Amino acid sequence: MRRTTLVTAVAAASALVLTACGGGDGGSASGDSGEITFWDTSGPNESPVFAKIAQDCATKGGYKVKTETVAFDQALNNYRTAAQGGQGPDVFRAEVAWVPQLAKLGYVVDLTGTELAGDTSDFLETPLGSTKFDGKTYGVPQVTDSLALFYNKKLLADAGVEPPKTWDEVKAAAAKLGGEKTIFINNDAYYALPFIYGAGGDLVDADAKKIVVNSAENVKALETAKGLLDAKAATTALDPANSYNNMQAAFTSGEVAMVVNGPWSVADYLKGAAFTDAANLGIAPVPGETAGEGSAPVGGHDYTIRQGTKAKDSSIKFVACMSGVESQVAVAKELGLLPTRKSAYENADVKANAVVSAFEPVVTSAHPRAWIPEGGQLFDPLKIAYADVLAGKKDAKTALDEVAKSYKDTVVPEYTVG
Amino acid sequence: MRRFLDRHWYAYAMVLPVVVVIAVLVLFPLAQGVFFTFTNINEGNIANPILDRPATYVSVGLDNYLNILSGDSSYGAFWGTLVRTLIWTFGCVFLHYTIGLGLALLLNREVRGRAVYRVLLILPWAVPAFISAFAWKYMFNAQYGIINQALRAVGLPDPVWLGQSDWALVAVMIVNTWLGVPFMMVALLGGLQSIPGDLYEAAEVDGASPWQRFRHVTLPGLQAVSSTVVLLGIIWTFNMFAIIYLVTGPNPNTRILVTYAFERFFSGASRDFAVASTYGVLILSVLLVFAGIYRRALRKQGEVW
Numbered sequence: 154m155r156r157t158t159l160v161t162a163v164a165a166a167s168a169l170v171l172t173a174c175g176g177g178d179g180g181s182a183s184g185d186s187g188e189i190t191f192w193d194t195s196g197p198n199e200s201p202v203f204a205k206i207a208q209d210c211a212t213k214g215g216y217k218v219k220t221e222t223v224a225f226d227q228a229l230n231n232y233r234t235a236a237q238g239g240q241g242p243d244v245f246r247a248e249v250a251w252v253p254q255l256a257k258l259g260y261v262v263d264l265t266g267t268e269l270a271g272d273t274s275d276f277l278e279t280p281l282g283s284t285k286f287d288g289k290t291y292g293v294p295q296v297t298d299s300l301a302l303f304y305n306k307k308l309l310a311d312a313g314v315e316p317p318k319t320w321d322e323v324k325a326a327a328a329k330l331g332g333e334k335t336i337f338i339n340n341d342a343y344y345a346l347p348f349i350y351g352a353g354g355d356l357v358d359a360d361a362k363k364i365v366v367n368s369a370e371n372v373k374a375l376e377t378a379k380g381l382l383d384a385k386a387a388t389t390a391l392d393p394a395n396s397y398n399n400m401q402a403a404f405t406s407g408e409v410a411m412v413v414n415g416p417w418s419v420a421d422y423l424k425g426a427a428f429t430d431a432a433n434l435g436i437a438p439v440p441g442e443t444a445g446e447g448s449a450p451v452g453g454h455d456y457t458i459r460q461g462t463k464a465k466d467s468s469i470k471f472v473a474c475m476s477g478v479e480s481q482v483a484v485a486k487e488l489g490l491l492p493t494r495k496s497a498y499e500n501a502d503v504k505a506n507a508v509v510s511a512f513e514p515v516v517t518s519a520h521p522r523a524w525i526p527e528g529g530q531l532f533d534p535l536k537i538a539y540a541d542v543l544a545g546k547k548d549a550k551t552a553l554d555e556v557a558k559s560y561k562d563t564v565v566p567e568y569t570v571g
Numbered sequence: 572m573r574r575f576l577d578r579h580w581y582a583y584a585m586v587l588p589v590v591v592v593i594a595v596l597v598l599f600p601l602a603q604g605v606f607f608t609f610t611n612i613n614e615g616n617i618a619n620p621i622l623d624r625p626a627t628y629v630s631v632g633l634d635n636y637l638n639i640l641s642g643d644s645s646y647g648a649f650w651g652t653l654v655r656t657l658i659w660t661f662g663c664v665f666l667h668y669t670i671g672l673g674l675a676l677l678l679n680r681e682v683r684g685r686a687v688y689r690v691l692l693i694l695p696w697a698v699p700a701f702i703s704a705f706a707w708k709y710m711f712n713a714q715y716g717i718i719n720q721a722l723r724a725v726g727l728p729d730p731v732w733l734g735q736s737d738w739a740l741v742a743v744m745i746v747n748t749w750l751g752v753p754f755m756m757v758a759l760l761g762g763l764q765s766i767p768g769d770l771y772e773a774a775e776v777d778g779a780s781p782w783q784r785f786r787h788v789t790l791p792g793l794q795a796v797s798s799t800v801v802l803l804g805i806i807w808t809f810n811m812f813a814i815i816y817l818v819t820g821p822n823p824n825t826r827i828l829v830t831y832a833f834e835r836f837f838s839g840a841s842r843d844f845a846v847a848s849t850y851g852v853l854i855l856s857v858l859l860v861f862a863g864i865y866r867r868a869l870r871k872q873g874e875v876w
Contacts, residue, residue, distance in 0.1 A: 230837055239621035259622045392733035394820050395712045461621050537823055544735040562645030
């Protein structure tokens with residue numbers, strides 16, 4: 154009896170081991186497994202649409218796609234950890250600033266020489282720039298975006314206010330719009346960029362290899378933002394962890410009249426009480442120091458393929474399909490996200506989309522960011538400094554000097570502070 | 572030597588597996604971590620066989636230690652962070668212990684519905700830490716959170732709990748206290764129940780007041796349990812990462828040594844394995860020194876464990 158138990162146990166155990174090995178080896182036998190895992194970093198409103206387009210592409214192309222939704226703020230970290238160990242998705246939707254970094258670390262496939270890098274004349278200049286590193290191509294632009302001023306048309310009309318073109322006009326409008334209810338300022342680094350670019354500043358000068366984050370322009374920019382709060386013309390969530398959600402809540406409920414945000418937020422807004430009538434949502438370029446000088450950063454996402462993928466050929470086919478005109482038109486039509494292909498803007502349905510047509514001039518005039526590997530890492534120190542300034546804990550000059558020091562020490566040591 | 576091995580080979584053979592396991596699981600990673608602290612290793616120069624890339628990091632001597640110990644803000648402002656870590660650790664453990672002891676004394680009496688109270692008081696412990704963290708984060712929301720709504724309703728000032736000030740540290744200490752009290756309570760309740768009842772009877776016969784009974788019977792009876800759980804609590808709290816990071820994120824006002832090591836290792840400006848490892852070694856050193864002093868202090872009181 155005892156012996157039979159032992160034999161059974163050994164047999165069962167070895168069966169388990171054998172099947173486990175079999176499962177692991179199955180995929181890698183051929184050159185291309187034909188099964189793609191796609192990491193989608195879009196939000197809950199957008200991901201179903203991307204998942205559906207991905208399935209359609211897979212059906213047409215004769216391969217399998219598994220779409221996994223990954224939280225945007227965790228995605229880069231998770232991807233780097235996974236890719237370092239040879240794991241992770243085959244296709245990754247990377248934010249534009251991540252691409253040069255992933256390319257430098259060797260985590261994404263060099264697409265130069267594949268059909269994806271062949272004819273790129275249809276793509277918009279600035280988003281295409283984000284896919285290049287060291288003269289090679291590492292990604293394909295998916296969507297582009299920028300920040301714009303969203304406003305509640307009814308609140309502004311009732312107060313008799315035109316959408317402001319300068320930050321001074323915002324301040325002036327506050328008297329009519331109910332003071333702090335005028336605009337919500339998100340104290341995140343990315344949302345400091347319209348102030349910074351609008352004042353003529355920048356974070357780094359990549360060509361001259363200089364850190365310019367503590368320039369006089371930037372000090373003025375952050376003082377402008379803080380000035381809006383001091384003049385009781387704006388409100389903010391002083392707890393950074395809650396800032397974005399509070400901004401969305403305040404705007405969708407009609408509590409504040411204006412916010413600065415990107416096209417990805419439109420779906421959220423249209424669900425809110427203040428915008429049951431979609432026509433109430435107004436979109437205008439971000440204000441600047443002087444009228445017409447407002448300037449928002451270029452954002453957006455690119456498709457990249459992971460170095461070490463077992464399905465490279467299928468992945469290339471997949472990315473070509475996902476970034477094709479047809480897919481981009483579908484995304485623009487359903488979500489109001491901005492296509493990266495010029496020809497997609499020609500489509501009648503896309504032209505008719507209010508969000509896309511409102512954002513088109515914003516995107517074409519948007520301020521390009523430095524496409525350097527460290528581009529995405531510039532935000533963490535700035536985020537803390539900007540929150541400190543808005544909370545009144547530090548003055549703009551001190552806070553930005555610390556950011557410059559932190560850039561020099563940990564982000565771009567080879568640059569000079571100037 | 573030969574004779575020695577002949578006689579004792581069996582003992583060595585028995586010990587060998589343990590030595591190998593400890594070497595592989597504990598000593599090797601530890602030695603590697605210490606080795607990293609003398610290099611400039613980061614994500615860009617580490618060897619990666621999958622990407623077919625050799626290692627290119629170089630030795631930098633004691634630079635990492637010097638940079639960190641200089642207290643430079645680009646390297647986490649070590650001394651300020653250490654002080655904050657100590658405030659956090661001892662503040663939390665003090666609250667854990669006193670509140671836990673108070674609740675344990677209450678629960679050690681014959682009260683109606685004791686089982687229900689006990690279950691309710693253990694509940695915070697049963698909730699996964701990240702769920703508690705997110706729930707508290709909502710409650711601390713300066714504009715919409717229930718805590719500030721309540722404070723406003725009774726006319727008290729409503730601070731920005733999770734903002735750029737020391738209130739953020741107070742907030743995470745409240746969360747951690749809420750989470751840590753049940754463990755202390757259960758451990759101390761166990762200790763209380765192991766004190767023989769006739770000691771109290773004898774004390775009462777001798778005319779000891781309730782305070783004297785607590786002071787001279789309860790506390791000495793609890794000493795063995797207390798010294799262990801306090802040491803454990805200090806080590807856990809010192810290294811408590813999840814609560815701080817999930818509630819406040821990378822906020823310099825709640826930064827303690829381990830959260831900064833994490834920021835340097837995984838997120839933040841760079842995946843700086845070298846600086847993060849150096850922080851790890853420094854954290855280990857602080858805890859070793861502390862545990863040594865603590866043990867010596869206990870041994871002086873005649874406590875051996």
